[in-house]
Amino acid sequence: MTETGVKKTGVLLVNLGSPASPKTGDVRRFLREFLGDPRVVNLPRPLWWLILNLFVLPFRPKKSAHAYQSIWTEQGSPLIVFTEKLTAKLQDLGGAGDSHLLIDCAMRYGKPALREKLQNFKKQGVDEIVILPLYPQYSSTTTASIFDVVAEEFVSWRHMPGLHFISDFHQHPSYIEALAQSVRQHWQANGQAELLLLSFHGLPAKLTEWGDPYFHQCQTTGRLLAEQLGLNDHQWKLVFQSRFGKAEWLKPYCVEVLQELPKQDVKNVDVICPGFSVDCLETLEEIAIANQEIFLAAGGETYRYIPCLNDSDAHVEVMLDLIKTVH
């Protein structure tokens, strides 16, 4: 509690995280932590332990390290740099005249560690904590995994603060409007392609049967964004990217659609990734570089990637609106 008796609130933006560096060893450490999370891979533990240690960790890190090297910046991983810049802007705008509001960010895997940031809030004597996962659409593999760590940390706290957990914002009007504004700006600068492709990170298809609402939330985001932009059904399409492993994932697969489109005489596309709050490996390397090459090789002519909301003012407004809904 502050001297004036006003409640002190800590707001934590939480993102997935990145390796400490794009070197193979650091990428292996990161993938071991990430892929070892039972929320991310649901297989029976002993079976997955064998697959992970015999077939994934000896090979995947080298390939992923190469991909990370292609997007790494002087300041570090784009995902962490953008998340930190967004947080800094939010501190300036939202935190300023509101000294009882502490705003910070953390990563679910790697550093800055989520539990350390929660302990910081504890030291500062917060009365309430707002956890804001930077995943617009809820998934058990991402959002729930953040909750698991928060819950684990609280086990050892004698005095647990109030807790607000923002489980998704897939249809929040500010988020939809910020996306629409970003698309309109892109069209003004580059012209409008025949098709707007909305690409979301994929998931094993079984998770939807088991009750994960991610697929439906992606569809809702897509429909609302298309409505906001006044697009008819032929002018946009929703796809899923970043398939991992051999199981069936959510469809349609982004890569397959990009290979088919030129055959259907659709040769110009704009691509946006509304399921990612900030640009990262999966958008900058996979979508903006690798998938562009696939589309052009299949006969496509223009392929333009629309960046994530990143640290834009519109994104800061989305975050402030979300915090206002609970604080």
Ligand SMILES: C=CC1=C(C)c2cc3[nH]c(cc4nc(cc5[nH]c(cc1n2)c(C)c5CCC(=O)O)C(CCC(=O)O)=C4C)c(C)c3C=C
């Ligand atoms: C079983 C595997 C995976 C599931 C399920 C999964 C879900 C999922 N992931 C994101 C967001 C991101 N994933 C990122 C990287 C990444 N994802 C997987 C696997 C699964 N993701 C791997 C193995 C990797 C590492 C890179 C690689 O080897 O390909 C990232 C980027 C991190 C960065 O540092 O830039 C993000 C972001 C979501 C939203 C999601 C489910 C909805």
Ligand SMILES: [Fe+2]
């Ligand atoms: Fe306040």
Ligand SMILES: [Fe+2]
């Ligand atoms: Fe992922």
